[in-house]
Amino acid sequence: MKRNRITMEADGGEESGTLPCSKRVKIQQSPEESKKKEKENEEKEEKEKEKKNQEMHIRNPYRNNPPNYLELAKKYENFSKYVTEKGQIDYNDAMSNLQLTKVLLEEDFKIKYFDMPLDNLIPPVPQRLNYVLFVQDLMDCIPDYMLNNLSIHPSVIKFFGSETTKQNNTTNIYGLDIGCGASGILSLLLVQSNNPKQYNYKCIGTEVDLQSIECVNTIINQNQLQNKIKILQQTNSSHIFNSLFNDYNTNANKNDIIVHFTICNPPFFDDINETGLNPHRISSGTNHELVFSSGGEIGFIQLMCKECHTLKLEKNILWFTTMLGKKSSIQPIQHFLLQLYHNHPLQLKPFIIQTTFSQGKQTRWGLAWTFYRKCYDSYLQLLNNNDDNGNKNNVSFTHQLSIPLSSSINEQQWINYILLPAIQQYGIRISSSDLVNKQILFHQDFNLFSCNISWIVFSDQQQHILLTFKFLDGDYVLFSAFHKWLQSQLISN
Ligand SMILES: C[S@@+](CC[C@H](N)C(=O)[O-])C[C@H]1O[C@@H](n2cnc3c(N)ncnc32)[C@H](O)[C@@H]1O
Numbered sequence: 001m002k003r004n005r006i007t008m009e010a011d012g013g014e015e016s017g018t019l020p021c022s023k024r025v026k027i028q029q030s031p032e033e034s035k036k037k038e039k040e041n042e043e044k045e046e047k048e049k050e051k052k053n054q055e056m057h058i059r060n061p062y063r064n065n066p067p068n069y070l071e072l073a074k075k076y077e078n079f080s081k082y083v084t085e086k087g088q089i090d091y092n093d094a095m096s097n098l099q100l101t102k103v104l105l106e107e108d109f110k111i112k113y114f115d116m117p118l119d120n121l122i123p124p125v126p127q128r129l130n131y132v133l134f135v136q137d138l139m140d141c142i143p144d145y146m147l148n149n150l151s152i153h154p155s156v157i158k159f160f161g162s163e164t165t166k167q168n169n170t171t172n173i174y175g176l177d178i179g180c181g182a183s184g185i186l187s188l189l190l191v192q193s194n195n196p197k198q199y200n201y202k203c204i205g206t207e208v209d210l211q212s213i214e215c216v217n218t219i220i221n222q223n224q225l226q227n228k229i230k231i232l233q234q235t236n237s238s239h240i241f242n243s244l245f246n247d248y249n250t251n252a253n254k255n256d257i258i259v260h261f262t263i264c265n266p267p268f269f270d271d272i273n274e275t276g277l278n279p280h281r282i283s284s285g286t287n288h289e290l291v292f293s294s295g296g297e298i299g300f301i302q303l304m305c306k307e308c309h310t311l312k313l314e315k316n317i318l319w320f321t322t323m324l325g326k327k328s329s330i331q332p333i334q335h336f337l338l339q340l341y342h343n344h345p346l347q348l349k350p351f352i353i354q355t356t357f358s359q360g361k362q363t364r365w366g367l368a369w370t371f372y373r374k375c376y377d378s379y380l381q382l383l384n385n386n387d388d389n390g391n392k393n394n395v396s397f398t399h400q401l402s403i404p405l406s407s408s409i410n411e412q413q414w415i416n417y418i419l420l421p422a423i424q425q426y427g428i429r430i431s432s433s434d435l436v437n438k439q440i441l442f443h444q445d446f447n448l449f450s451c452n453i454s455w456i457v458f459s460d461q462q463q464h465i466l467l468t469f470k471f472l473d474g475d476y477v478l479f480s481a482f483h484k485w486l487q488s489q490l491i492s493n
Helices: 031-053 069-075 094-109 125-140 144-148 154-159 185-192 210-222 246-250 296-310 327-340 373-385 411-425 476-492
Strands: 005-009 024-028 170-178 200-207 229-233 259-264 317-324 351-359 362-370 395-404 430-434 439-442 449-459 463-474
Touching (some): 031 351, 094 125, 094 185, 125 259, 200 210, 259 296, 296 317, 317 327, 327 351, 327 449, 327 463, 351 373, 411 430, 411 463, 411 476, 463 476
Parallel strands (some): 170 259, 259 317
Antiparallel strands (some): 005 024, 317 362, 351 362, 430 439, 449 463
16 A cells, blocks of 8 residues: 655745644655646646636637647747747746747737847736727727717827728727837737727827837837837826827817727836846846836826826726736725816716736736716626626726715714615625725625725815725626615715
């Protein structure tokens, strides 16, 4: 009978189990058992990967058909050098990643030339594609009557060397790729992917780094995409829209649309030390790509919101979107945005959607907001009409409700004596409430939908409490009915 042998490994590791020593315990297995275990682990990993892949965007071709590295290696000689016999590549090696991105762009997006310095951020195609497909969904939902009646600013149309907003009778959709990087990946995928409505996508990339601009311009020229992607240099790294749109403002009709959407993968970190990388040699991204010293990704997107507010661009762009590297960035950005438009003189209000972009083991978050109620409603309708739950699972959207607080009651009292009893009166069961972090969660098992309510208090002339209802899962119609009912109760109180 084969037995497992227990050996002690003197590596100064942590105490393990109840053994009375501070040495790590290792179970030594027979070669057959090790092989079996290895196979089991591989199968488990494969299953987990498959499960994670199902969280990809429903139209992402890699969702059900992940790239087959062995097949690709047969076709692309340079790539074959980085593929093992088992059909794997080393994701820690920048060159392997670059070769993979190159072949996927050529194979699936007809990008014949793609090259970039190895110390720049090498973008993974399937993951960036998730974001691009989400943006396409937002565009596909813009009602036709609205799209056909939009007036696009003439300078934007001319910038692409055209006179009209149609090309071969199909509509042009203009986007602003903020911080397009050396790869211009988001723009490349947008203009080269198929989209259900067959719009012609055209992107203006903005970038502060001159070397990146040179690199992305070479990619554009080599692939003859000059009439689809244009790059603008942002000369001031603490500006996003400012200085880019000065020309547009001079003879602009205030109601013109500048671009239909913005897309952005902001620098994530506040400080180079946060990256855990050697400041002298960063192998997976350069300093300007990774660091925005005024608050990392939160600071970058808050700056974008602030400039939009100052320049009054709310109605000149239909959807503002961003990808985020940290889940914890969502809440501060949302609150900042809501606060910025609280009591806006023109009653402008951002409608916000959250989503996740999953690929393999990696998850990124997405945030989109619009000042057009129609755009928001029609996107929600798409989710409701979509029989396949694929996209719904990743998306949550919010309703906001602002309620004045009378001076005789404080926030805590309002929550305890007004909000919670009203919720209970409706028969909703609360699964957890976290009054310190100001949120309450309702779970689907009891209520047939999951929802989260969070709140912030504004203290301007009069105290206001702003509730954000976030639909997470389940029956959206029931959630909407609950939200409407609660709104009527709270406002009449
Ligand atoms: C994380 S990288 C994203 C690159 C590419 N879009 C991608 O998804 O791989 C962020 C980029 O934003 C650029 N950037 C930083 N500040 C900027 C600003 N104020 N305006 C435009 N681009 C900026 C950086 O140079 C960098 O290339």
